[in-house]
Every structure is written in structure tokens, then in C-alpha cells.
Amino acid sequence: MSAAQYARLVPKKYRSRTLPKVDRPWRPRVIAWAGPAAFYPNRFYEIDKWYKARIDKPEKLPEMHIIDPANHMKSLSELMKNPEIDQINIGFKKREEVVKVEKSAEDRVELERKSRHMQLKIDISSLASENLQVYRHFRVFDDLFGENVFFENVQKLDVAFQDHHLVHSGNMLTAETTVSPPEISIESVGKGGSGFNTILMVNLDGNATEAPGELIHWLVSNIPDGEGIQKGEEVMKYLQPLPFYGTGYHRVAFVLFRHSEKVDFKIGGGSSLEERVHSISDLYKSHESQLTPSAIRFFQTSYDKSVKTALHSLGLKSPLYEYEYRQALKPAQREFPEKPQPFDLYLDMYRDPKEVEKDILEKRLAEVKLDHVEEPEWIDPNWVENKKTLPAWQHDRILERRGVGHAKYHNDL
Numbered sequence: 001m002s003a004a005q006y007a008r009l010v011p012k013k014y015r016s017r018t019l020p021k022v023d024r025p026w027r028p029r030v031i032a033w034a035g036p037a038a039f040y041p042n043r044f045y046e047i048d049k050w051y052k053a054r055i056d057k058p059e060k061l062p063e064m065h066i067i068d069p070a071n072h073m074k075s076l077s078e079l080m081k082n083p084e085i086d087q088i089n090i091g092f093k094k095r096e097e098v099v100k101v102e103k104s105a106e107d108r109v110e111l112e113r114k115s116r117h118m119q120l121k122i123d124i125s126s127l128a129s130e131n132l133q134v135y136r137h138f139r140v141f142d143d144l145f146g147e148n149v150f151f152e153n154v155q156k157l158d159v160a161f162q163d164h165h166l167v168h169s170g171n172m173l174t175a176e177t178t179v180s181p182p183e184i185s186i187e188s189v190g191k192g193g194s195g196f197n198t199i200l201m202v203n204l205d206g207n208a209t210e211a212p213g214e215l216i217h218w219l220v221s222n223i224p225d226g227e228g229i230q231k232g233e234e235v236m237k238y239l240q241p242l243p244f245y246g247t248g249y250h251r252v253a254f255v256l257f258r259h260s261e262k263v264d265f266k267i268g269g270g271s272s273l274e275e276r277v278h279s280i281s282d283l284y285k286s287h288e289s290q291l292t293p294s295a296i297r298f299f300q301t302s303y304d305k306s307v308k309t310a311l312h313s314l315g316l317k318s319p320l321y322e323y324e325y326r327q328a329l330k331p332a333q334r335e336f337p338e339k340p341q342p343f344d345l346y347l348d349m350y351r352d353p354k355e356v357e358k359d360i361l362e363k364r365l366a367e368v369k370l371d372h373v374e375e376p377e378w379i380d381p382n383w384v385e386n387k388k389t390l391p392a393w394q395h396d397r398i399l400e401r402r403g404v405g406h407a408k409y410h411n412d413l
Helices: 003-009 076-081 105-116 132-137 140-145 280-286 305-313 343-348 353-367 383-389 392-400
Strands: 157-161 169-172 183-186 196-203 214-224 233-236 250-259 292-301
Touching (some): 132 140, 132 169, 140 250, 140 280, 157 250, 157 292, 183 196
Antiparallel strands (some): 157 183
16 A cells, blocks of 8 residues: 555554555666576576576486497397208217007096195105207307207216206206215117217306317216227216306306217327317317217306316416496486485495495494304304394395304305
């Protein structure tokens, strides 16, 4: 209202000591102009008429790796354009399977009754578990002899390491169980004990040199048919598999060759790792007229402490490999980040990951007491107390990690 209206309507004794507000347009006294961008509706901070210091919204980047699908994976239509090439069998003809007698109705009822009452027992050793698709999936044939070749298992081959760790078709075995040579049993298929066998143990992923080929761990040739492996000629002495740290799982294969006459391979004794590297395909081609593969087994193994001990016994150092990952996409570092988070975690995101891992490792090593390094007998010694005080999810996490100090006592390095 105006001053005249105020004086007419309000008695003097009720009037305010200050003058009434004048009804005129309001203008700010001090303005820090930020341009028209300060009034856009997509600003980071909430718009409140005038604002003196506006900050641009941080740039958002997708948390994903952008790859080129053409170089990464072929489409189904491209795969269907090229028909599969018929694979070549470089071994013997597949054995004829024994026709099993069909069970009667009474036997089937009895088997079903035992199965329902959990009384049915099956002899696993008598089951036929040969499946070449496993070897094709792991590219065992391709890396041994080349692409589009295979051979059938026509001769029984049993390989067992210490503590009855059998080798099947791609099962996992620790490197510690392969320290000593395995026990090998070879089926006799020759008439009147004629013929010879040769067993080859090769690591398809263990070649760390620049020379092409695979690492041979054991080679025993000219084993008489029906005799043990001790009767053969040890061309290359046994060496346990050496999967280096950081190289993942290694495929170790046992290949059995059949030949009618003795074979001289003319390769070195393998005193060093470089002398054990040979191309298996070239070795087979040089004796293709004499050798015929008849059986194969393979297992997978990874690094443990026994590998380091074996390398030191050979006078070598244990190398450490690591995979070079692509750097993760992250937004540009700003004074005021979009996502509120602790100050140290935000700065660690822009540090070298190796420096962060080094700090964590030094902190863990500082907590280890050198005078007491024995692993506790129980997973959670304070189980009763932790069950009462800790939340259920936190106590379950302790049990899943197999104890509080599991990483201290089980460190491969």
C-alpha cells in the first residue's frame, strides 16, 4: 500500500516506527552475472532466482569398456557361411562297443526300488566316460597336431599321481600332487606281446621362451607291449608341471603312441627348459610312418609353492606374470565431484593401481606377527561371541573367507 493509504487506514498509535515498504520493483544490490547458462533447467544445483557462483555439472561417462564387435566376436551368420571341414582321424579305427544285454522288466523294477531307497551302487570305473568333445573344446588336438585332426582312444591308459589322484579328461590337479612321477598302466593290445608303446607328457601352455613349440615334461619310448613303463627308454626325465604365477591354468596332456618297431627320437635330455621345448606336430610328422596315437588324457593345473621350489632347484627364479587390463573409464577429476564419497577413496581412483596394492600389502604384512605364524585350528575361534555380537551377514562373511587370517597363512608369494 502507499503511504497515504497507510496513514488513512492505520491510527497513529498503531503505526510502525519505520516507514512502510514502497511498492516498487525489487532489484538486487550486488549481482555476479553468470550469463544465461545460470538459468538453464539442467544445472547441477537447484535454481533459486539469482545465484552468484554456479558450477557446471560434472561430465558423466559410462562405466563400461567400449569394444569393436567386429574384432571381438563373429556373428552367427558369419560362422554359418563357412561350413565345417571334415576332421581327419590320424589314429586307429574306433573300437566296436560291446552290446549290452537288455535288462528284463523285473530287473528294472528292482533297480528302481534300490534307487528310491538310496541303495543303488554304481561302479564308476566300469563306466565309459570317453568324450572327444571335451578335447575339442579345450583345443587339445589343435595345439598338439594342428587343426581339423583327432584320434580315438582305442587303448586303455590309466595315469595316477600320488594319493590316487587320477587323470581323466580335463580334471583339476594341484601342482603339489605332480611333484613325483605318476604311475602309468597301459593296456596290452599286441598279439603275442609284439609292438611297443611310447608315452609323452607335454604342457601345452608352459612354453615361456621365444622358441615355438610346447614344453615336454616326460618322454619314455619303446615300452614293450604288456610291460611296465620301467622297461622303456627314458628319453627325457620327468619334470613336474611348472605353471608360472599369473599364467592361469595349464593343460598338461599324456599322449600314448603305438608302433611296431623301436623309434629313435634324437632329442636332447632336457637339462634346461629351453632344451625341453619342441613342436609336437613337427616331432610327430618326422616319425609319422612309425608312430600312431592310440590314447590321450589331460588335466589342468595352476601355480602353488611347489612350482617355486622346483624352479629354484633348477637354478631359476620364479617369474611373476600379470595381465595388462585396459584402464577403466573414469570421469575427469574435479574439485567438487558429483557423487559424495570419502576424500581418500576419491583420490585413490586416480592413483596408480600398483601403488594402491603396494600400500594394502604393506599394511597387511605389518599386521602379521612373525613369532606366531601357525594357522588357527578353527575357522572362527570366537564363534560364540561373534554369533551374539556381530550381524548375521558379517559373521557369515567370516566363515566364507575361512577364517579371519586366512590370507596371512595361505599366501602363494
